[in-house]
Amino acid sequence: MRLAPTPLAFQGRIFFLRWVVIFSFLMVLGGYYRIQILNQERYEELGESYRIKKRRIKATRGLIYDRAERLVTQNMPTYDLLLRRDEMEEPWRRLKPRIAEFLEAEEETLQRKYDNRSHLLSQPVTLIENISFSESMRIRRNIMRYPGLAIETTEKRHYTYGRLFPHVLGYVSEASKEALRKNPRLRLGDVVGKSGIELAYDQLLTGTDGERTIVADHRGVYHSSEITTAPQPGGDVVLTLDFELQKLAFETLEGRTGSVVMMDVKTGEVLVYVSSPTFDLNMFTEGLSQEQWQELLKRPGNPLLNRPLQGAYAPGSVFKVVTALSALQNGKITPNTTYFCNGEYKLHNHVFHCHKRGGHGHVDVSRALQGSCNVYFYNVARDLDIEQLAKTAHELGLGETTGIDLIGEKSGLVPTPRWKKQRSGKIWYPGETLSVSIGQGSLQTTPLQLLSMMSTVASEGQVIQPHLLLKSRLNETVVPNEGRKKHISTMEREYFRLVKQALWRVVNKEQGTGSRAQVPGFDVCGKTGTAQLITFSSEAEHKIDKYKNAWFAGFAPRDEAEVAIVVLVEHAGAGGAKAAPIAKILLEAYQARKNKKVDPT
Amino acid sequence: MNRFSLLDRGAFLVTMILCCLGVVFIHSATRASTLDANLWIKQMIWVCLGMLAYLVLSQFDYKKLVTHANVFYIAGIISLALVLLYGDRINGARSWFRLPFMSVQPSEFMKIATVLMIAKYFSRFQERQSSLLEFLVSSILIGIPFFLIILQPDMGTALVYVPFFVIPNFLVGNKESIWVTVAGSMLVVILILGVVFKPDWVFFLKDYQKNRIVSFIYPDRDTSNTGYQVHQSKISIGQGGLLGKGLGKGQQTQMGFLPAQHNDFILAVASEEVGFVGVALVFALFLVLFMRAFTTALEASDAMGSILVMLVIGTLFTQTLFNAAMLIGLVPTTGIPFPLLSYGGSSLLTSLSLLGLIQSVRTHRFVNH
Incomplete structure (x- = not known):
């Protein structure tokens, strides 16, 4: 047995291709080196941003009393329907018609709310506010079919004697765009004091928000969830008023x-x-x-x-x-x-x-x-x-x-x-x-x-x-x-x-x-x-x-x-x-x- | 006589190691899933069947196979036509026959038939160079399956047919036909640029294919769809670092952020869990495999055998490199599995058969025995 007597005419071209293969491998390996060794930290951080989600825990707003400690404001629980964009599994344009049908809401209304979203993905979009308790229960039952939707219990200010003190107590409402820009701790939809005592002592009443850290997989299923910063409830105001x-x-x-x-x-x-x-x-x-x-x-x-x-x-x-x-x-x-x-x-x-x-x-x-x-x-x-x-x-x-x-x-x-x-x-x-x-x-x-x-x-x-x-x-x-x-x-x-x-x-x-x-x-x-x-x-x-x-x-x-x-x-x-x-x-x-x-x- | 003694034991060993690594990574990629947790066992069966094909082909005289290439080729074309008509649509492409126990992807097996067919056609250029006309004839032979696959549309698989056009021409073509090849390649580049800048003019590509090319050029434009896959893949790879998170401990993999983990993105799983060292090892093993194959191509007893080996190297190399480059965003995302490692029976059987063909050329490299 022996090898063929004459070498192939195109041996040189085979040698050339061999070098092409070797160099290509080295180049792509270089690409892996750049990502894995040179930029590892950056990708670790990016990965965390998908796995680890920070959820704010709103601090309860402080209450207002008269001089005899009679309560003149209360916080009533209300239900809001949120869209958590970091938990969505399908694009908004496909999700929108589905949830519009589910909620019996106009698509344009939802779109308007969505257009108002923050540039931060972690900030939810409030789709519907002030849902009744019974309606919130109806939504909760089927909410798992719409990944990204969530019902959140929030507090709404209620004034026990709303007509008696309006000018001195003042009212609260959603922070304006300007206020949002000035105070980086405020989030879209946060309520702030707009007049009266609510405005004058807003800082005391507001308190400090806490944070919950959630580790979740790609479907949003929680692996762990813990309060990493406890919220500080707002302070109470006792008025001199009788x-x-x-x-x-x-x-x-x-x-x-x-x-x-x-x-x-x-x-x-x-x-x-x-x-x-x-x-x-x-x-x-x-x-x-x-x-x-x-x-x-x-x-x-x-x-x-x-x-x-x-x-x-x-x-x-x-x-x-x-x-x-x-x-x-x-x-x-x-x-x-x-x-x-x-x-x-x-x-x-x-x-x-x-x-x-x-x-x-x-x-x-x-x-x-x-x-x-x-x-x-x-x-x-x-x-x-x-x-x-x-x-x-x-x-x-x-x-x-x-x-x-x-x-x-x-x-x-x-x-x-x-x-x-x-x-x-x-x-x-x-x-x-x-x-x-x-x-x-x-x-x-x-x-x-x-x-x-x-x-x-x-x-x-x-x-x-x-x-x-x-x-x-x-x-x-x-x-x-x-x-x-x-x-x-x-x-x-x-x-x-x-x-x-x-x-x-x-x-x-x-x-x-x-x-x-x-x-x-x-x-x-x-x-x-x-x-x-x-x-x-x-x-x-x-x-x-x-x-x-x-x-x-x-x-x-x-x-x-x-x-x-x-x-x-x-x-x-x-x-x-x-x-x-x-x-x-x-x-x-x-x-x-x-x-x-x-x-x- | 027993030709097992002539088998390239090094290449065989490397092939076995790569297949086993594939099973390990598939296991790690699917262990958290309830649906796919047994895929690694299926893959083991495919590895066994594939190695059997490998060994059988290594003993079979490739010249006899090439003689009957027409039969395989025509059968392959018919299967491609049938899959277009009656195939099952998976991920938007009509590429599969769904049988009771497995799904078959004819475009994979067609690679073998095409390799044999091209080898047969170019076997006549032992002494002389091929002309432009002969190059065009060979291009038609490859073009038929190539366009049938594009019609599915399965760009990834079509892509690994591209070396079939180029390689024999590069080896035995005359100057004229080589220049035409260069011109043709430039045309393809222009086409890609056209998709990016004037997508309306490129009528024959589907929107999602155009999107993939665009999202490759501008990866930051849209992280929710195609760009998202590469984005997550890069995160997986980046998190691996030098030594990796350890098998079964890659968070990207285990928490499901990595798409198509056990298929096209298996190398990203490896990258995250065994790090740069693991990737370099996989690359080194493939490089060894290819170097052994080059030696076989150089030592082949005739042009037919040499071209056959070079075609196999061409297609497998393209597949390997393109997949690896795709995972780190160097090239657009197309459905293209990583040879030997990715989950999939058709792909694994084809790859091992092609490697078996190389062994056949090697065991039959001596004349006059």
């Missing part, structure tokens, strides 16, 4: 447009915070439709306006307290200075009237406050510089925010010549000082500012910041809120005493305009106001409403004052007739409660 007084104030207003605020003079704790008309907070958590929102905006009385915080009103005669203190402090009058009131006051060619036709006769500052004599204060204003008046007003907290723990407070307006120059380029007329001295003109104050002012008068110069947070509770740690910004006014204490005595007479003497606020044994002091309703539609044209806003601002008792109150009823008429009686009811209730506490039998 539910019973709040309810009483709300009922006494009987739906009239206005506001009632009441505060502890010594601590700054706000006991009552009512803005009327109201709306139901639960409308917002249930998902407000565009139509509902429009309807709410158009409702008469503008229920969405947070009157104590953001309503800017002429304070009317309540402001005479400021004018009196300013004149006394600046030496323009003494406690004994008298002017004669015959019912009118002439300045150049213009006649200013007193509200009492026949006039008050000879009055000093005390009687002028008691009878709310305009002419007396016109005489004072003639000598008083508007800048001096404005300074006193600012010292008493007008024209500035009170610093209450809510967001969006308005600072109102104390007009000065410089302000007018800047705003309209026109000069200040002496007649305007007259208007301001009796709380009219461009002067604008919020009910909270007047409350703060009355509180300062009541405590004879102690300026205190109103607040709504009594204490917070986070993980069994209670942090009481001491209140802030306690300082003493530079004004003489004796002037405060003089004004206080005059305000006591307003309520407790027969000629006093605020006698309807009298509470036997409680020494109520106060000032009524009946403000012409002037709204700035334009600078040139002041539109005068035919109705007047009724004010009562006061405190009790005169000595060792405990509580300050401001009542505003819009378009109601005289403050003494319309606002003072409401103050009386609340102060009575306050006193009754106090007596009960002293004598429990």
Whole structure:
């Protein structure tokens, strides 16, 4: 046996192909080397991202209580239908018609929800919100046939007294796109505080989300599932508000447009915070439709306006307290200075009237406050510089925010010549000082500012910041809120005493305009106001409403004052007739409660 | 006389080792599955049958087989025609006859018939070179099964027929016909570019085939469909590292992220579980196998035998390399099993038969005994 005698003609070409084979093998092996040895870590991480899934565990939102620990918000369980894209087994375009049939939903509706998805695959898409319990059970039974679908139990805010506290509690709703961008911890669909306490203490209430780590195979079948980070529930907020007084104030207003605020003079704790008309907070958590929102905006009385915080009103005669203190402090009058009131006051060619036709006769500052004599204060204003008046007003907290723990407070307006120059380029007329001295003109104050002012008068110069947070509770740690910004006014204490005595007479003497606020044994002091309703539609044209806003601002008792109150009823008429009686009811209730506490039998 | 003594014992041993490795990997790839947990036993049976075919063919004179190549070839063409008409559609391709105990893939067995047919045709070029015309005639012989397979459509299997066009021409063709081969290859490249940039012009490919080519060029465009397979395959391979996670411990494999684990992606299973060392070993074994085959081609007693061996090397090499390159995303994903290792009776029987044919050339390399 022997090999073929002549070698094949194409041996050289076979040798060539042999090298091709060897080199090709080495090249592909190089490819494996690159992936397995050089980039191993990267592929380990990629592999983990498919196997290991992180699921967020939402922290429960903290609850809100009134000062007596009565619960005013709750968290109700609701069911949402989610699509977990990292568990889907078929593409969306094939899954969509199937689940549309299963859920009896429109394909376009589902598509809209899907279009709104996050760029992160691990973030689920909420397909349907607020499913009823029975419906959720029906879906659960067949959900295994639609890999990727999941029912999630979430919590929805429910306000036990939604109509009673809407402005102060505020509401929660889905975080806006902007909020999502600012806070990387927020996820699409997360609920955040949008107004009131819910917004002011959002961080405390929100808590910290936890995380569950799931190891799953390609079908999404769990191999293990454990909580790797426990969620931290949000802290509770205990408010200074008194539910019973709040309810009483709300009922006494009987739906009239206005506001009632009441505060502890010594601590700054706000006991009552009512803005009327109201709306139901639960409308917002249930998902407000565009139509509902429009309807709410158009409702008469503008229920969405947070009157104590953001309503800017002429304070009317309540402001005479400021004018009196300013004149006394600046030496323009003494406690004994008298002017004669015959019912009118002439300045150049213009006649200013007193509200009492026949006039008050000879009055000093005390009687002028008691009878709310305009002419007396016109005489004072003639000598008083508007800048001096404005300074006193600012010292008493007008024209500035009170610093209450809510967001969006308005600072109102104390007009000065410089302000007018800047705003309209026109000069200040002496007649305007007259208007301001009796709380009219461009002067604008919020009910909270007047409350703060009355509180300062009541405590004879102690300026205190109103607040709504009594204490917070986070993980069994209670942090009481001491209140802030306690300082003493530079004004003489004796002037405060003089004004206080005059305000006591307003309520407790027969000629006093605020006698309807009298509470036997409680020494109520106060000032009524009946403000012409002037709204700035334009600078040139002041539109005068035919109705007047009724004010009562006061405190009790005169000595060792405990509580300050401001009542505003819009378009109601005289403050003494319309606002003072409401103050009386609340102060009575306050006193009754106090007596009960002293004598429990 | 007994020709077993002339058998290439090295090549035989390497073939056996590769088949056994295949069974081990298939077992590891399917142990977590309830449906396929017994596939490794089936594969063992196929290995036994395949080795039997290997040994029988090694003793059979390839010249006699080549003489009757026409019969195998025509039978093969008929089976390909029948499978187009009556075959079962699996994964979108009509490539299978589903019989009670097994599924048969005629396009696999047709490889053997085609190899024999081409060897027969080119056996006349012992002394002279083939012309362009003769190249075209041979191209028609290969083209018939080739296009029948494309019609199924089974691009992966069609692909391993491509060397049949090129190799004999490269070995015995004259300059003219070699240039035509080069031009033809360039045409194919242009076709692929056409699919990518002007898919509407390429009317004869199915959308999913175009998608596969596109997803190969742009692997990041779509990770949920075809790109997903390569994506997961690369993760499996990458996680293996140098020594691998250990048999049965590859998470990609065991948790089912790797697609078609026991079939086309068996090498990815090996990569994850026995690492780069394991892959290099498999590559080395195949390289040994091919080097032994080259020696056989060089020592063959005639051009027919040499061309026969080179055709087998060509098709098996293409299959091996293309599959390995596909798993790491170097080439588009096509249904193409890894020779000897992937699960599948038709493929294994064919591969072992082809290797048996090489042995036949070797045992009959002496003249005048």
